[in-house]
Amino acid sequence: MRGRTDWRREAGPFLALIGLPLAWFLLLILVPLGAVWALSFAINTGVASIEVTGTLANYARTLEPTYLGILLKSLALAGLATLVSLGLGFPVALAIAFAPPPWRTPLLVAVTLPFWTNLLIRTYALMAVLRDEGLVNRVVAALAPDLAPLPLLYHDVAVVVGLVYVHLPFMVLPIFAALDRMDRSLIEASLDLGAGPLATIRHVVLPLAGPGIRAGVLLTFVPALGSYLVPDLLGGPGSQMIANVIERQFRRADDWPFGAALAFVLVYLTLLALALLAPRRPAARA
Amino acid sequence: MRGDPLDYGRCWPLRLLLAATLAFLYLPLVVLVAFSFNAGRRVTVWRGFSLEWYERLVRNPELLAALGNSLVVASFATLLSLLLGTLAALALWRFRFPGRIGLERGLALPILVPEICLGVAFLVFFARVVPWPTGLPWPLSLGAIVLAHTSFLFPFVAILVRARLESFNPELEEAARDLGAGTWRALQDVVLPHLKPALLASALLAFTLSLDDFVITFFTAGPDTVTFPVKVYAMVRFSVTPEVNAVSTLLLALTALLAWVGVRLQARLGGRPS
Amino acid sequence: MSALIEIEGVTKRFGAIVAVDDVTLNIAEGEFFALLGPSGCGKTTLLRLLAGFETPNVGRIRIDGRDQTRVPPHRRPVNMVFQSYALFPHLSVRGNVEYGLKVAGVPPAERRRRVDEVLALVQLEGLADRMPDQLSGGQRQRVALARALVKRPRVVLLDEPLSALDAKLREELRFELSRLQHHLGLTFVMVTHDQDEALALATRCAVMHRGALVQVGTPAELYEFPASRLVAEFIGAVNLFEGRVITDAPDHAVIDLPGEGIRAWLDHGTGLPGVPRLWLAVRPEKMELHKRAGGRPAPRMEGTPPGHNVLAGTIREIAYLGSESVFDVELETGRRVRVIRPNLTHWDQEDFGRDEPVWLGWHAEAAVVLAR
Numbered sequence: 001m002r003g004r005t006d007w008r009r010e011a012g013p014f015l016a017l018i019g020l021p022l023a024w025f026l027l028l029i030l031v032p033l034g035a036v037w038a039l040s041f042a043i044n045t046g047v048a049s050i051e052v053t054g055t056l057a058n059y060a061r062t063l064e065p066t067y068l069g070i071l072l073k074s075l076a077l078a079g080l081a082t083l084v085s086l087g088l089g090f091p092v093a094l095a096i097a098f099a100p101p102p103w104r105t106p107l108l109v110a111v112t113l114p115f116w117t118n119l120l121i122r123t124y125a126l127m128a129v130l131r132d133e134g135l136v137n138r139v140v141a142a143l144a145p146d147l148a149p150l151p152l153l154y155h156d157v158a159v160v161v162g163l164v165y166v167h168l169p170f171m172v173l174p175i176f177a178a179l180d181r182m183d184r185s186l187i188e189a190s191l192d193l194g195a196g197p198l199a200t201i202r203h204v205v206l207p208l209a210g211p212g213i214r215a216g217v218l219l220t221f222v223p224a225l226g227s228y229l230v231p232d233l234l235g236g237p238g239s240q241m242i243a244n245v246i247e248r249q250f251r252r253a254d255d256w257p258f259g260a261a262l263a264f265v266l267v268y269l270t271l272l273a274l275a276l277l278a279p280r281r282p283a284a285r286a
Numbered sequence: 287m288r289g290d291p292l293d294y295g296r297c298w299p300l301r302l303l304l305a306a307t308l309a310f311l312y313l314p315l316v317v318l319v320a321f322s323f324n325a326g327r328r329v330t331v332w333r334g335f336s337l338e339w340y341e342r343l344v345r346n347p348e349l350l351a352a353l354g355n356s357l358v359v360a361s362f363a364t365l366l367s368l369l370l371g372t373l374a375a376l377a378l379w380r381f382r383f384p385g386r387i388g389l390e391r392g393l394a395l396p397i398l399v400p401e402i403c404l405g406v407a408f409l410v411f412f413a414r415v416v417p418w419p420t421g422l423p424w425p426l427s428l429g430a431i432v433l434a435h436t437s438f439l440f441p442f443v444a445i446l447v448r449a450r451l452e453s454f455n456p457e458l459e460e461a462a463r464d465l466g467a468g469t470w471r472a473l474q475d476v477v478l479p480h481l482k483p484a485l486l487a488s489a490l491l492a493f494t495l496s497l498d499d500f501v502i503t504f505f506t507a508g509p510d511t512v513t514f515p516v517k518v519y520a521m522v523r524f525s526v527t528p529e530v531n532a533v534s535t536l537l538l539a540l541t542a543l544l545a546w547v548g549v550r551l552q553a554r555l556g557g558r559p560s
Numbered sequence: 561m562s563a564l565i566e567i568e569g570v571t572k573r574f575g576a577i578v579a580v581d582d583v584t585l586n587i588a589e590g591e592f593f594a595l596l597g598p599s600g601c602g603k604t605t606l607l608r609l610l611a612g613f614e615t616p617n618v619g620r621i622r623i624d625g626r627d628q629t630r631v632p633p634h635r636r637p638v639n640m641v642f643q644s645y646a647l648f649p650h651l652s653v654r655g656n657v658e659y660g661l662k663v664a665g666v667p668p669a670e671r672r673r674r675v676d677e678v679l680a681l682v683q684l685e686g687l688a689d690r691m692p693d694q695l696s697g698g699q700r701q702r703v704a705l706a707r708a709l710v711k712r713p714r715v716v717l718l719d720e721p722l723s724a725l726d727a728k729l730r731e732e733l734r735f736e737l738s739r740l741q742h743h744l745g746l747t748f749v750m751v752t753h754d755q756d757e758a759l760a761l762a763t764r765c766a767v768m769h770r771g772a773l774v775q776v777g778t779p780a781e782l783y784e785f786p787a788s789r790l791v792a793e794f795i796g797a798v799n800l801f802e803g804r805v806i807t808d809a810p811d812h813a814v815i816d817l818p819g820e821g822i823r824a825w826l827d828h829g830t831g832l833p834g835v836p837r838l839w840l841a842v843r844p845e846k847m848e849l850h851k852r853a854g855g856r857p858a859p860r861m862e863g864t865p866p867g868h869n870v871l872a873g874t875i876r877e878i879a880y881l882g883s884e885s886v887f888d889v890e891l892e893t894g895r896r897v898r899v900i901r902p903n904l905t906h907w908d909q910e911d912f913g914r915d916e917p918v919w920l921g922w923h924a925e926a927a928v929v930l931a932r
Contacts, residue, residue, distance in 0.1 A: 004382040013469045014381050021374035028437045032411035095304040118498045121534040125314035226400025243402040263403045457646035463633040464640045465660030479650040
């Protein structure tokens with residue numbers, strides 16, 4: 001019975017609350033995004049002039065083999081990074097959720113803390129460790145002096161490692177939350193009914209952590225797909241992702257309309273991933 | 287058979303994996319910090335403890351200016367997004383109006399849309415739609431960056447505040463009204479105190495995200511309005527030097543300090559559950 | 561009695577749901593009035609209409625002769641004790657109680673005096689500086705009450721005031737509420753789904769069902785003379801027998817109960833001329849048990865001719881509750897009747913046993929006839 005007040009009943013307070021954020025939303029969120037959307041249907045008519053003609057040529061160009069290849073590669077790299085994060089994140093979340101209680105919070109904080117540190121710095125730190133003269137190769141050189149330095153940077157694998165490094169907390173947190181919420185007596189019930197620890201994970205823990213896993217996959221895949229810094233700094237010339245191509249169109253190639261079309265292809269892919277993975281909400285609240 | 291059913295945490299392969307993951311997450315950062323104190327030019331061979339690189343930083347006016355820019359942008363963007371986000375959350379929570387669902391979904395856009403797309407959106411906006419005047423005196427010259435940051439930050443604030451409002455007992459507001467407080471007075475006396483922890487968390491998140499942001503700023507910043515991450519990016523692209531390590535260590539320390547202050551304040555507020 | 565609260569033809573709809581359906585009700589100054597009914601019957605909405613949290617679709621509400629229908633809650637001369645108590649978690653006990661006076665601009669010295677006064681009244685002296693989360697349930701209840709009383713409202717509204725407390729505390733606070741209301745001479749309007757609470761506290765009750773008032777009266781009127789099966793069944797337990805009128809004179813009536821194969825004798829007329837089908841209601845404690853074993857004849861019930869108001873049955877279940885025992889008796893038709901018998905001595909509970917044949921009976925003035 002108690003619900004939201006109809007705005008007409010308290011029009012003054014309502015307008016005072018909504019006015020500023022609504023204006024900001026329209027002018028500084030919708031208009032900029034709308035402008036890019038409009039640009040994606042435009043053509044370059046001169047050095048600095050662009051005309052919105054409604055053309056679909058920019059979108060057609062995104063399907064050319066070069067760009068389609070980059071799109072598919074971005075999906076593959078982000079997907080692979082998500083899979084690795086899941087493979088790593090689930091056991092880690094499990095280990096934290098079932099750690100002795102005094103350890104739980106510090107461990108969780110330890111996994112989350114990198115999220116609060118600068119993305120650029122984290123990428124740089126990884127780069128410094130993986131370089132030819134980096135720590136890993138120095139350890140390798142000490143163990144096997146005859147070996148040439150391992151090429152750990154500037155290729156697809158480095159990008160995947162970087163994406164996992166950067167996004168792992170996003171995978172661990174929601175899975176941990178789901179496991180933490182789970183009623184422990186369910187596990188006891190499963191063991192009581194004769195399932196071993198692994199069978200219990202498969203038949204009880206995994207299904208119950210399902211929503212958390214979904215959320216983790218979403219929170220990892222979506223930002224990974226749109227990554228700019230990681231492929232830029234860790235990838236080679238062949239491991240560029242969509243974001244890098246978009247940046248090039250806007251800042252170097254000066255082909256804004258095509259860049260806009262690529263940007264919106266990325267937006268559509270993101271929204272598609274959301275639609276597929278977003279948690280189903282229970283029926284809308286009154 | 288195992289004795290304690292909840293023993294997953296004591297199973298050694300799991301523990302090993304946890305330890306390895308933490309090492310994976312922290313080792314690069316530890317190395318980074320350590321080599322910022324290295325005496326040598328190289329970032330891989332230890333030559334002894336030195337503050338040489340920090341001294342160089344202090345004498346690097348461009349870097350200091352970039353740091354100043356970042357702090358100013360983060361402060362203004364945090365204040366603005368706290369205001370806008372709280373107002374939006376209150377309106378969405380309190381009122382029924384046409385387009386409410388649409389606005390709620392729309393506010394999620396800056397969070398969902400990839401950063402690169404927001405970045406080009408603000409590039410286009412400030413270049414074509416509302417050309418941002420160049421040559422403004424500092425700090426007005428940072429205006430475009432502040433606006434762009436606020437746009438992607440205030441939805442985060444709105445979400446955090448909105449989530450906090452869900453746990454608000456509406457009877458409290460009714461009690462205040464019943465005891466003679468009007469709509470505003472009740473908001474101020476009863477709802478805002480309830481929001482304190484969320485406002486603190488929002489401020490912390492907004493400040494950190496603003497300080498961290500590279501991609502959006504990269505597209506909005508001009509040659510005179512370089513922020514800290516943009517400057518560091520230029521240095522990183524150019525070379526891996528101990529100077530970058532020193533800069534990064536400073537930023538890590540700043541972040542850690544912020545997090546610590548936040549946790550302390552949160553604990554103080556959290557002492558009084560509602 | 562002049563009416564302090566006048567509710568005139570009030571209807572409140574939420575979408576397609578009619579929460580309050582054309583309610584007209586007057587409540588006099590100094591009454592302790594209870595709105596009673598199952599959850600979802602609209603009683604809480606009616607209370608919220610009085611407080612001003614809802615506005616009626618139709619009808620008017622006057623308090624003290626002034627129209628309050630569209631007056632917002634903070635301008636009404638009423639204060640409420642909320643079901644969750646709604647104590648402000650960030651304010652101390654004093655801060656909570658003081659809040660209403662502060663908003664009204666009462667100067668600090670007077671605020672202090674009045675808060676101390678009302679805290680003494682609810683026996684919370686010494687706890688003024690505690691925070692709400694440092695209080696027990698009963699103490700919170702008292703703070704909520706003090707907060708509502710301190711503004712000296714014309715009406716105090718109570719939303720299920722005792723429902724969050726355990727049984728023992730509830731009884732204690734029941735007396736406390738009653739004492740306060742009597743002592744202050746204030747008008748209380750209370751919502752409750754607990755019939756015991758309503759009967760114990762209220763000077764008058766209204767029973768609500770599906771948004772409408774079903775019966776308004778003193779607790780005794782509602783219990784002894786329910787107007788319908790609904791009220792009879794909601795307030796207390798009742799045995800109902802379907803019947804039709806044989807004789808309907810001013811000083812007595814005879815009802816045929818075909819289901820039971822007997823006739824019932826009443827010491828008054830039905831007052832329901834021309835109603836072919838009605839129900840006879842007898843409360844369990846107004847039923848008597850008599851021995852039937854060994855072919856003992858049916859007893860003659862007080863005020864009735866022989867053979868009336870007596871049924872044969874067999875005891876199937878016994879619940880010994882200490883102060884009384886509840887018997888579940890199976891009639892020859894197979895239907896079950898409930899009888900309550902007080903345990904007046906130590907040994908009364910041994911009088912009857914399980915599966916014992918008994919006669920059931922009631923006095924001529926123990927039953928009520930109901931048309932609905």
